[in-house]
Amino acid sequence: MTAIRGARERARSEITEAIKAEARKQLAAEGAAKLSLRAVARELGMASSALYRYFPSRDDLLTALIVDAYNAVGEAAERARDALPPADAARPAARWTAVCTGVRDWALAHPHEYALIYGSPVPGYRAPRTTTEPAARVGLALIGVVRDAHAAGALREPGEPLPDAVVGDALALGAELGIELPGAVLARLVGAWAQLFGLLSFELFGQFNGVVQARTELFEQAVLQLARSVGLSTPR
Secondary structure (H helix, E strand, O other): OHHHHHHHHHHHHHHHHHHHHHHHHHHHHHOHHHOOHHHHHHHHOOOHHHHOOOOOOHHHHHHHHHHHHHHHHHHHHHHHHHOOOHHHHOOHHHHHHHHHHHHHHHHHHOHHHHHHHHOOOOOOOOOOHHHHHHHOHHHHHHHHHHHHHHHOOOOOOOOOOOOHHHHHHHHHHHHHHOOOOOHHHHHHHHHHHHHHHHHHHHHHOOOOOOOOOOHHHHHHHHHHHHHHHOOOOOOO
């Protein structure tokens, strides 16, 4: 019985991955708003009723794709950080840059999946809480760099004051996530996270077309500026 169950589980896993792979093709061709379970089933040679046993609705399939995408970009960020040689890994700014570069490399290689999670919302879709943890991976990787620098006494707390409401929001977020950092640093981390993805969205969605040619150089300079904004020392 165990062997039969194992074979069934493997078969189900393979079919699930095949469904998601076909759905990603649809994302690339038509966009998330036009994702259709019937069309996916047709391309795979499945009956719609059979596919519904794996994903009962379009939203269930979208959620699976979104979770996969968030985990993939989070893993890319973490892998880039962890691949640094020891000398670079000891420098917070190098780790920060590695995380940001890992995110960009993934985004450029997977533009349609990036658009799914950071592009326009899909009409009628509301992401469940199961997407929250995967979505936090990049932010937590950046926070980890800053937290380590703070613990080592290598963080320059930014001096320019921020509005109390902004700091209060940041402290509430830090309390929810169990992050012990100064409120001003947390607030600037939120801003840096938003600016990172704003920069990538400009690049991927065409706002730089005809305007910025040296995109890698612009990205590298912007990433260093973001590092300085949260209190990390960077090379000049």
